[in-house]
Amino acid sequence: MVVSPRLTNAQLALLEMFSFEMSEAEVLAMLQTLMQHFRTRLEEETQKVIQQKGLTTAQLEEQMNFENRTQRLDQIRAAQ
Template sequence: MVVSPRLTNAQLALLELFSFEMSEVEVLSMRHALMQHFRTRLEEEAQKAIQQKGITTAQLEEQLTFENRTERLGQIRSAQ
């Protein structure tokens, strides 16, 4: 037997809030607004982490820019 997960409080609130038909344009607009909200939250969390670790944005970008995943993983492991 497959048990479906319970809906979260946010999912229930959205179901109640949007319990009417919406045009495709309205749905896309709503999705865009939600994505912007979570992008802002993510950027704020990233900035907090950068400040806590005492690194610059340039240093972070340098760490995230690589072509060979295996090589990069080796670099990370050797730095620990």
């Protein structure tokens, strides 16, 4: 685990809110809830970008289908 030299406001809020013992099941449920929250945010942002750029789902999937991340990143940067 990477230790940040300074906690973010979200980390501090979570530490304060959950400053009590929780069972493993409760921790797992909390993590699943947080993951769902961020998944929803990602999906909303993706839909917004798709609409702004006028992309179809097929075009987006085509852009995401790559094997070499470095090469794909270079392509994205060159297109901007």
